[in-house]
Amino acid sequence: MSTETLTGAEIVLRALRDQGVEVIFGYPGGAVLPIYDAIFKQNAIRHILVRHEQAAVHAAEGYARSTGKVGVVLVTSGPGATNAVTGLTDALMDSIPIVCLTGQVPTHLIGNDAFQEADTTGITRPCTKHNYLVKDANHVARIVHEAFYVARSGRPGPVVIDLPKDVQFADGVYTPPEHVEHRTYRPRTEPDAELIERAVELMAKAERPILYTGGGIINAGPEASAALRELVELTGFPCTSTLLGLGALPASDPRFLGMVGMHGTYEANLAMHGADLMVALGSRFDDRVTGKISAFSPGSTKIHVDIDPSSINKNVHVDLPIVGDAGRVIRAMVELWKQRGHKSREKAIAGWWGKIKEWQARNCLQFSQDKSHDAIIKPQYAIKRLAELTADRDDVYITTEVGQHQMWAAQLIPFQKPNRWMTSGGLGTMGYGLPAAVGVQIAHPDALVIDVGGEASTLMNIQELSTIAQYRLPVKIFIVNNFWMGMVRQWQELLHGERYSESYSEALPDFVKLAEAFGLTGLRATNMGEADDVIREMLRIKGPVVVDMQVSKMENCFPMIPGGAAHNEILLGPADQAAKPTSEEGMVLV
Numbered sequence: 001m002s003t004e005t006l007t008g009a010e011i012v013l014r015a016l017r018d019q020g021v022e023v024i025f026g027y028p029g030g031a032v033l034p035i036y037d038a039i040f041k042q043n044a045i046r047h048i049l050v051r052h053e054q055a056a057v058h059a060a061e062g063y064a065r066s067t068g069k070v071g072v073v074l075v076t077s078g079p080g081a082t083n084a085v086t087g088l089t090d091a092l093m094d095s096i097p098i099v100c101l102t103g104q105v106p107t108h109l110i111g112n113d114a115f116q117e118a119d120t121t122g123i124t125r126p127c128t129k130h131n132y133l134v135k136d137a138n139h140v141a142r143i144v145h146e147a148f149y150v151a152r153s154g155r156p157g158p159v160v161i162d163l164p165k166d167v168q169f170a171d172g173v174y175t176p177p178e179h180v181e182h183r184t185y186r187p188r189t190e191p192d193a194e195l196i197e198r199a200v201e202l203m204a205k206a207e208r209p210i211l212y213t214g215g216g217i218i219n220a221g222p223e224a225s226a227a228l229r230e231l232v233e234l235t236g237f238p239c240t241s242t243l244l245g246l247g248a249l250p251a252s253d254p255r256f257l258g259m260v261g262m263h264g265t266y267e268a269n270l271a272m273h274g275a276d277l278m279v280a281l282g283s284r285f286d287d288r289v290t291g292k293i294s295a296f297s298p299g300s301t302k303i304h305v306d307i308d309p310s311s312i313n314k315n316v317h318v319d320l321p322i323v324g325d326a327g328r329v330i331r332a333m334v335e336l337w338k339q340r341g342h343k344s345r346e347k348a349i350a351g352w353w354g355k356i357k358e359w360q361a362r363n364c365l366q367f368s369q370d371k372s373h374d375a376i377i378k379p380q381y382a383i384k385r386l387a388e389l390t391a392d393r394d395d396v397y398i399t400t401e402v403g404q405h406q407m408w409a410a411q412l413i414p415f416q417k418p419n420r421w422m423t424s425g426g427l428g429t430m431g432y433g434l435p436a437a438v439g440v441q442i443a444h445p446d447a448l449v450i451d452v453g454g455e456a457s458t459l460m461n462i463q464e465l466s467t468i469a470q471y472r473l474p475v476k477i478f479i480v481n482n483f484w485m486g487m488v489r490q491w492q493e494l495l496h497g498e499r500y501s502e503s504y505s506e507a508l509p510d511f512v513k514l515a516e517a518f519g520l521t522g523l524r525a526t527n528m529g530e531a532d533d534v535i536r537e538m539l540r541i542k543g544p545v546v547v548d549m550q551v552s553k554m555e556n557c558f559p560m561i562p563g564g565a566a567h568n569e570i571l572l573g574p575a576d577q578a579a580k581p582t583s584e585e586g587m588v589l590v
Contacts, residue, residue, distance in 0.1 A: 051467055053087075068221055
């Protein structure tokens with residue numbers, strides 16, 4: 001095995017190249033200039049200059065989520081590293097594999113309050129899967145390769161490598177890796193065969209089953225989504241999804257009930273409440289899904305499949321825990337189901353499906369839209385038409401900001417494939433969607449990438465329009481502009497007596513002129529007569545576009561389960577806001 005003597009900065013680049021890295025998202029500063037100098041001297045890895053370090057991490061997240069690869073971030077010490085913390089926490093919550101390289105002051109100055117010094121490893125320890133402070137150039141290669149192993153293995157997540165400036169300058173030995181793994185971190189991927197047998201036995205006897213799928217299936221790769229599709233076909237079971245699991249099962253599958261949880265569908269939530277068997281696949285029982293824990297699917301036997309043992313029994317006690325990679329577990333279930341000669345149970349559970357179809361008939365996502373030319377555009381209409389006018393395109397990727405528009409996008413855009421939906425779930429990070437779209441577009445230069453945003457969230461990282469302009473990225477920014485922090489206003493209306501404290505967006509920019517100031521195309525629609533034409537024009541234009549879709553200001557997002565309520569206490573619309581549950585099924589529509 002050949003070795004080379006290189007500087008620490010050159011070792012970083014060589015290790016990244018050997019890991020198959022093609023793109024780094026970053027922002028330079030004094031403590032990482034040796035690495036930037038090494039970047040200048042090579043052509044194998046592309047660097048994308050963002051305008052803020054938080055955006056660098058979100059862009060890397062978009063890249064990682066749409067490709068299944070590890071996203072790479074490079075920022076400087078002090079404020080560079082602290083600016084990245086929000087993105088790192090977002091990646092940790094949503095299980096996104098990221099390796100973040102941070103500069104650090106020289107080792108002899110650490111602890112002396114040097115210029116742009118921060119305790120990066122201390123600050124990021126709670127918001128990363130693992131982190132390193134490198135003090136010897138000879139350790140750089142091992143640590144970089146190990147960081148990729150940790151980031152992508154088991155439950156994916158962000159890893160920070162803190163690199164003092166003198167280590168970047170110092171010479172060290174680079175040895176190409178043969179087999180890289182962590183000496184203690186060995187996540188279990190293969191499930192226990194006996195537990196699979198018990199799970200299949202329970203599934204074969206269930207009368208009111210529900211498959212509850214999550215982002216773990218997306219993270220497990222396209223094979224996992226294919227296995228899920230086969231499991232649903234074989235069993236005939238109804239299937240629901242978390243926000244991050246959308247696309248694992250095609251939305252067009254007749255057994256898909258839509259998203260579950262706070263803004264999930266009526267049928268998904270009531271099926272979860274009434275099930276006698278719940279099979280949770282790659283989902284972690286987030287509070288936005290479970291609602292009131294003591295009333296969460298009270299009559300069901302619960303099977304929980306997760307690659308992270310710490311997620312088992314963390315929020316909800318389960319009857320059958322299975323630790324393993326979601327894709328491998330589902331594949332094992334499929335194979336055993338076939339071996340045992342089990343057939344689809346769709347007819348056997350016809351009564352359960354009959355009840356579900358009654359709930360589906362309520363058409364919980366319906367809304368009324370005045371179609372006259374001068375009518376105000378409903379936000380649901382704008383997003384639904386966006387989905388319909390892009391339905392014939394094969395390669396469409398959607399990112400979102402956070403708020404009402406995010407929930408409407410999840411409800412109304414039917415995702416047919418995995419890795420096409422990028423949104424901030426666990427952390428709910430405003431400002432996520434625009435830089436995430438940058439990362440997606442870099443990964444898929446010929447694809448249609450649309451960031452569905454609200455005006456308030458979009459402004460959080462609006463400076464990334466400059467990144468879009470510099471790299472001529474044909475990203476479409478679709479701003480659903482209701483002039484309010486919509487979800488905040490909705491909660492203030494429903495829970496705080498309509499006391500709208502600091503939630504109205506005063507002094508908004510002219511988004512069309514703002515787009516033009518960055519050299520982009522700006523479009524605006526203010527009424528129904530303009531809505532479809534503006535969406536079509538946005539899609540016709542080859543370059544980047546900012547759309548200011550001005551919609552009704554006081555529309556609320558339903559269905560909605562109030563915080564701390566149970567699934568059968570779901571509200572279907574304004575008439576339900578002051579209502580109480582009247583039966584096990586849920587609310588009576590007025």
